[in-house]
Amino acid sequence: MGLMLLGNALRRYWRYLALFCIGVLLALVVLSQLRSSPLVTTPLEPLPQHPQIAVHMNHSQAHRYREPYRPYTRDGEDLEAILIEAVKAARTRIDVAIQEFRLPHLAKALAAKQQAGVPVRVIMENTYTEPWATYSPAMVNRLDPRMRQRYDDWHALVDTNGDRHLSPQELAERDVLTIFDQAHVPWLDDTADGSKGSMLMHHKFMVIDHQRVVATTANFTLSDIHGDLGRPETRGNANSLLVIDSPAVAQLFTEEFNIMWGDGPGGKLDSHFGVQKPLRPTRQVQVGDAIVAVRFSPTSRSRPWAESTNGLVGRWLARARHAIDLALFVFSDQELSDVLEAQHQRGVTIRALIDEDFIYRDFSEALDMLGVAMANTAQAGRSQCYYEAGNRPWQTPLTTVGTPTLPQGDKLHHKYGLIDRQTVIVGSHNWSEAANRGNDEFLLVIEHPTVAAHYEREFERLYANSRLGLPPQVRDRIAQQLAKCGGVIETRSPSRTTGSSTPKINLNTATAAELQTLPGIGPKLAAEILKARQKKPFTSWAEVDAVPGIGPKLIERLREHATW
Numbered sequence: 001m002g003l004m005l006l007g008n009a010l011r012r013y014w015r016y017l018a019l020f021c022i023g024v025l026l027a028l029v030v031l032s033q034l035r036s037s038p039l040v041t042t043p044l045e046p047l048p049q050h051p052q053i054a055v056h057m058n059h060s061q062a063h064r065y066r067e068p069y070r071p072y073t074r075d076g077e078d079l080e081a082i083l084i085e086a087v088k089a090a091r092t093r094i095d096v097a098i099q100e101f102r103l104p105h106l107a108k109a110l111a112a113k114q115q116a117g118v119p120v121r122v123i124m125e126n127t128y129t130e131p132w133a134t135y136s137p138a139m140v141n142r143l144d145p146r147m148r149q150r151y152d153d154w155h156a157l158v159d160t161n162g163d164r165h166l167s168p169q170e171l172a173e174r175d176v177l178t179i180f181d182q183a184h185v186p187w188l189d190d191t192a193d194g195s196k197g198s199m200l201m202h203h204k205f206m207v208i209d210h211q212r213v214v215a216t217t218a219n220f221t222l223s224d225i226h227g228d229l230g231r232p233e234t235r236g237n238a239n240s241l242l243v244i245d246s247p248a249v250a251q252l253f254t255e256e257f258n259i260m261w262g263d264g265p266g267g268k269l270d271s272h273f274g275v276q277k278p279l280r281p282t283r284q285v286q287v288g289d290a291i292v293a294v295r296f297s298p299t300s301r302s303r304p305w306a307e308s309t310n311g312l313v314g315r316w317l318a319r320a321r322h323a324i325d326l327a328l329f330v331f332s333d334q335e336l337s338d339v340l341e342a343q344h345q346r347g348v349t350i351r352a353l354i355d356e357d358f359i360y361r362d363f364s365e366a367l368d369m370l371g372v373a374m375a376n377t378a379q380a381g382r383s384q385c386y387y388e389a390g391n392r393p394w395q396t397p398l399t400t401v402g403t404p405t406l407p408q409g410d411k412l413h414h415k416y417g418l419i420d421r422q423t424v425i426v427g428s429h430n431w432s433e434a435a436n437r438g439n440d441e442f443l444l445v446i447e448h449p450t451v452a453a454h455y456e457r458e459f460e461r462l463y464a465n466s467r468l469g470l471p472p473q474v475r476d477r478i479a480q481q482l483a484k485c486g487g488v489i490e491t492r493s494p495s496r497t498t499g500s501s502t503p504k505i506n507l508n509t510a511t512a513a514e515l516q517t518l519p520g521i522g523p524k525l526a527a528e529i530l531k532a533r534q535k536k537p538f539t540s541w542a543e544v545d546a547v548p549g550i551g552p553k554l555i556e557r558l559r560e561h562a563t564w
Contacts, residue, residue, distance in 0.1 A: 047453050052288045053446065054243040055454035056082055058218070058225055058236050061461060067226050068105055069157070079218055079225045079241045083206065084109045086243065090208045094120045095257045097203035097440075099428075100128040100219040102154060107176040111183030122180065122187035123260055126197040126542075129189045133171050133178060144548070156229045157222065186264055190440070192271035193262075197542040199274055199298070199438030200552065201260070204428045207253045215253075215444060216241040217415050217428060224413060237413035238327075238406065238462065240426065240455070242444070244292070248285040252294045253442070255280075260440065273440055275300045282312055290448035297429055297441035305335055309429055309443050310436040313417070314339045316445055320419045325459045326352040327414040330364070332432045332556070334390045337365035341394050349400075353462055355412040356403040360474045363388055363557070370470045371397025375481045375489045376519050376557075384519065385485040389492045389560060402468035412462070416455055423447045424455050434556040438541065504563040507544065508537045519557040525549050538564040 046062040049055065056077045065078040080103050087094060087109040094113060101107065101124055114120040132151055143151055158166050158174040171178040180187055190201040206214040218224040218239035227234035244250075259278070262271035272278075275298055282295045299308035306314075310333050317324060317339045324343065331337075331354050344350050352369060359366045362374040371393050376384035404412055416426040427443035429435045446452075482489060505514055507529060515526040525547070532538075532547045544564075545555050 044457070047457060048450055050288065050290060050448055050450045052245045053290055053292070053448065053451050055451055056241040056243070057454065057458050058239050058241075059458070059461070061457075069222060069226060069229060070232070072227075072232075074235055076235070077241075079216065079239065080106055080220075082241060082243065083214060083220070086206065086208050086212065086214050087113060090118050092118065092209045093207075094118060094209075095207040095254065095261075096121070097123045097201070097205055097257055097260065098220050099125040099200065099202050099204060100221050101176050102128075102157065102219075102221040103225070104157070104174045104176060104179065106220060107179040111179050111185055114183050114185045120185050121257070121261060121264070122185060123201065123203070123257065124187060124189045125201040126189035126191045127200075129177070129187075131177060133166065133175055146551075153222070153228060153230065188261070188265045188271065190260070190271075190273040192260075192265070192269070193273055193276060194269040195273075195540050195542065196546070197273075197540075199434060199541055199555070200440070201273060202428050202430075202435065202439040202441050203256075205253055205442060207250050207257060210250050210254060211245065211247050213244045213246070213250050213253050214241065215244065215427070215442065217413055217426070227407075228409060231409045233407050234409040235407050237411040238404075238458075239413050240416065240458065242426070242446075244287065246285060246287045246292070249287065249292060249294060252283055252285070256296050256442070274298055274438060277440075279303065290446060290451065292447075293445035295427075295443045295445075297435055297443070298437050298439055301437055305436075308436050309441065310336060310431065312443065312445070313425055313431065316419060316423065316425055317343060317417065320348050322420050323349045323418075324351075324420075325418040325456070325463075326350075326354075327412065327416055327455075327459055327462060328352070328431055329355045329411065329413050329415055330358040330430050330432050332358075332361075332363045332365060333436065334365065334368075334388070334392065336431055337368045338392060340369070341392070344394065344396065344398065350398060351400040351459075351463060352398070353402060353404050353412060353459070353466055356406075357411065359401075359403045360471070366401050368393050369398045369401045371395075372470060372475070372478055373489075374474075374478055375485060385489050386519075387489060387491040388519075388557075391491050399469055402466045404462040404466040414458075418452060418455050418459060421456055422449050422452055424452050426455070432556060433559065434552060437559065438555075504561055507562050507564045508533050518561050520554045521558075 044062040056079060058076045058079050060077050061075055063077045064073060064075055066073045068080065083106050090113055094110065110120050132154055140151060158170050160170055160174065172182060190197045204216045204219060216239060218241065222228055224237045224239055227236045259272050262268065279299065280296060282293050285292045285294065295309050295312050297309045305311050314336055317336065320343055340350055352366065354366050358364055362376050367374055373387050373391055373393050376386055376388065406412065415430055416424055418424055424446045427441060429441035429443040435441050505518060512526045512530060515521050515529055516523060528547050528549055538544055541555055544550060545552065
């Protein structure tokens with residue numbers, strides 16, 4: 001009897017132990033799924049859409065989708081699927097202008113249309129049209145760290161079987177340039193004007209059948225839409241996408257496209273990019289009961305700032321009566337900061353979120369809004385003991401400026417302002433000097449509360465989980481700079497804003513010592529500039545950008561003080 005009772009007890013023990021282990025395993029599976037999925041959010045009801053201007057967000061809490069390249073179901077709208085849907089609906093023509101294109105499913109949809117007899121034209125930024133499929137290991141090793149990371153991401157996307165060898169079949173399935181070339185999709189980049197490229201061909205739009213415009217802040221990449229293959233915690237940089245059904249708006253975007261396209265690949269050097277494009281004023285279009293203003297960048301430095309794209313942004317900011325909310329990748333235009341300060345002094349409520357990689361840089365206008373200034377640190381973090389030209393920290397700082405908390409590896413890639421919950425300023429155009437004076441960009445100003453509501457919801461989502469104010473480590477860095485500079489940091493003459501006649505330094509004739517007076521140029525970079533110009537004198541900013549150690553952010557600074 002005792003043995004029977006002992007046996008029953010042991011069986012119960014093992015049964016409970018087995019159930020416990022199963023429960024632990026299930027819990028581990030659930031936790032694993034949570035780690036590979038975005039943070040759990042409270043689902044929201046979709047907002048109403050304007051009948052002719054639909055707004056989509058890749059982090060919308062009102063939608064969920066299954067990613068096409070990774071095994072994740074997550075919050076957000078599948079922007080690539082929306083682009084593909086627009087392509088599949090095309091009947092007569094598709095024009096695409098995009099800085100970087102790495103989405104194979106979208107590329108195959110365009111290729112299928114081309115082969116079905118619907119003409120497709122594609123313009124890209126030359127930085128991202130390198131034929132990586134033909135690169136040798138030695139060529140890969142010569143890539144700078146930024147491009148090497150992009151190459152590795154591209155390789156991981158194309159190498160579907162993971163054997164580190166890219167077969168012709170894998171390239172035909174996953175490499176965008178291979179897909180286009182095999183389907184005879186004509187494409188060109190911003191070297192088609194005979195130069196080495198504009199400052200940046202930064203557009204992100206499609207025109208369908210001369211009737212519909214798909215305008216987005218996202219590049220056609222996994223990073224900007226879904227998330228990176230090699231970084232499972234990412235969910236894609238925060239971006240928006242607009243689908244505008246309006247022949248009048250489509251006509252304006254087609255005009256911009258045709259200026260850049262010229263007579264197409266292999267033809268005459270009649271493509272125009274950057275400041276070579278004709279200056280066109282802002283055009284307003286009635287789209288249903290909404291008003292849409294369309295503007296293209298850049299604006300030559302020979303024209304006043306007020307006539308530029310940033311000047312248009314400034315005029316709209318100055319119209320605000322109650323509230324301004326900003327969600328910006330980068331904010332470095334001093335004049336816009338000055339407009340916002342004037343609005344702040346009038347009692348307009350201002351909130352601003354800026355990407356964490358740019359918010360506390362010395363050129364960031366977020367520092368002005370927070371009431372502080374940082375000395376120039378462009379050269380390897382070494383303070384140059386001067387503030388940027390025209391720098392003006394606010395006398396009454398804001399406490400509503402900060403950066404959102406995003407999944408590690410993701411960026412705040414938005415470029416929008418929301419005015420009085422009624423008007424949205426949005427486009428590929430960053431609020432920077434480079435976008436305003438050098439890049440190919442578009443900007444839209446849309447007056448309609450239904451459209452604005454989508455951007456308001458996105459801002460509130462980001463703002464609810466953000467870090468506001470000046471972090472202690474940034475305040476400490478500013479104090480350390482002041483000490484290193486002997487307690488004195490000068491502000492350079494604001495030549496850009498006042499029209500000062502201070503002569504610019506000629507990069508083709510300056511001595512090494514003269515070059516080192518430029519922002520961000522130390523002995524090492526000066527030597528690189530001298531070496532590069534000995535091979536060929538500089539004739540464009542793209543050639544300066546090609547000098548090792550010089551990138552787009554430093555180019556933005558040099559344009560104020562240098563020429564060739």
